[in-house]
Amino acid sequence: MNTFNHALIFRLVIEEGTMTAAAGVLNVSPSVISKRLAELETSLGVQLLRRTTRRISLTEAGKHFYQRIRFLEGQWQSLLDETQSLGKIPKGRITVAAPSPVLNRVLVPVLDEFMARYPDIEFELLSVAYDDIPVASADLSLSRRVDNFDSGAFIGFSLCRYSNQLFAGPKYLAKHDTPKTLSDLENHNCLLYGKSKRGGKWAFADLEEDAMIRENLVINNVEVSSKFVSDNTEVIISAALHNRGIAYIPALLIRDELKRGDLVPVLTDYTSVPFEMWAYYQQLDFVPLKLRVFLDYLKTKW
Numbered sequence: 001m002n003t004f005n006h007a008l009i010f011r012l013v014i015e016e017g018t019m020t021a022a023a024g025v026l027n028v029s030p031s032v033i034s035k036r037l038a039e040l041e042t043s044l045g046v047q048l049l050r051r052t053t054r055r056i057s058l059t060e061a062g063k064h065f066y067q068r069i070r071f072l073e074g075q076w077q078s079l080l081d082e083t084q085s086l087g088k089i090p091k092g093r094i095t096v097a098a099p100s101p102v103l104n105r106v107l108v109p110v111l112d113e114f115m116a117r118y119p120d121i122e123f124e125l126l127s128v129a130y131d132d133i134p135v136a137s138a139d140l141s142l143s144r145r146v147d148n149f150d151s152g153a154f155i156g157f158s159l160c161r162y163s164n165q166l167f168a169g170p171k172y173l174a175k176h177d178t179p180k181t182l183s184d185l186e187n188h189n190c191l192l193y194g195k196s197k198r199g200g201k202w203a204f205a206d207l208e209e210d211a212m213i214r215e216n217l218v219i220n221n222v223e224v225s226s227k228f229v230s231d232n233t234e235v236i237i238s239a240a241l242h243n244r245g246i247a248y249i250p251a252l253l254i255r256d257e258l259k260r261g262d263l264v265p266v267l268t269d270y271t272s273v274p275f276e277m278w279a280y281y282q283q284l285d286f287v288p289l290k291l292r293v294f295l296d297y298l299k300t301k302w
Contacts, residue, residue: 006040007069009033010048014058014066071136071153071282090290091120097138100127101233105253106277107142110301114294121290134280139291141280149280156280160302162250163205164272167263172243179246179267182222189245190224191236199225202248204270220270248272277302 013022019033026033041048048062058066098107103125111123126138134141134154142159149156179185182204192200204220228244230236237254240247241262257263279298281291 003040003043006036006043007065007072009036010040011066011069013037013049013056018056067136088289089120090118090293092288092290093122093124094140094290094294095124095126095138096140096142097126097128097133097135098142099130099133101253102142102277103127104234105255109255110298114297117297118290118293121294136282139281139288140294143278143280145276145278146280153283154280155283156278158276159279159298160252160277161274162252162277163274164248165251165268166246166248166266166270167240167251167254167258168246168266169240169243169262170264172240172245173264173266175243182220182267182270185222185224185246188224189228190226191239191245191247192224192226192229193231193233193236193248194229195231199223203272205273219273250275 009022009026012025013019013033016022016025019030019037023030023033037049044061044065046061047059048065050057050059096103096107107125115121115123126135128135128141130143130146133143133146134149134156136153145158146156176188179188185202190202194200200223201221202224204222226245228239230239233249233253236247236249237257239245240249241257246266247263251258251265254263258265279295281287281295
């Protein structure tokens with residue numbers, strides 16, 4: 001148990017940045033922290049930290065150990081939460097990691113009902129890049145499906161399907177005419193997602209029979225051009241709202257704008273191939289009650 005406690009001190013030092021800061025959190029002297037780290041390295045038989053007078057840095061073994069102790073501490077906390085929750089109401093904090101558009105436009109709008117139902121559950125929402133999903137330190141990660149995620153460390157499952165569709169502001173369409181065919185997009189300003197490009201291709205699925213079977217999809221690649229490019233989805237949505245052009249985005253991100261009529265669909269017979277929103281959480285022996293009820297809620301909402 002001492003080794004585990006020392007490992008938690010090691011994790012705190014890394015996250016606080018210095019031994020002095022970690023000592024302040026634990027209300028002990030820096031010399032105690034230094035001694036515990038030395039004992040940990042001795043018990044493991046490997047150097048975890050490089051120490052200088054001004055800073056500390058992780059060795060290769062230290063980086064590996066830090067990642068694993070974060071995961072193991074999450075398992076330990078989950079065991080405590082699960083044991084404490086038996087026969088009780090769900091409570092505690094749920095940390096959710098997701099790309100910003102998912103947090104802002106998909107998750108937050110459905111939290112009010114859940115938090116009213118479970119007032120003892122709190123949330124911490126972490127905005128992370130898609131490439132960082134799933135996040136080991138979070139209770140739950142949400143994003144479009146991640147290929148080749150570590151299924152030995154995480155459980156992942158589909159929450160819902162969605163597709164990109166074309167949308168524009170009514171004033172833009174009134175001024176530039178609503179496109180009647182995909183080829184008409186060549187005459188419009190298309191709001192492109194990406195970096196440093198003035199043109200590109202949008203792929204559309206012409207659904208023959210079953211929208212969920214990719215073998216039945218006929219893909220139409222359409223050359224589009226733009227005077228407005230961004231690698232931020234919120235910027236693309238804002239540009240569409242300011243009548244800068246036509247956006248190709250999921251409808252579930254702009255539900256409020258569609259209800260208000262600030263954006264309207266264009267060429268409704270065409271969408272992208274179907275995507276899936278997935279949830280990821282750590283492979284745990286005990287899934288905390290707070291997380292179980294939240295996952296059940298998301299399944300019913302989406």
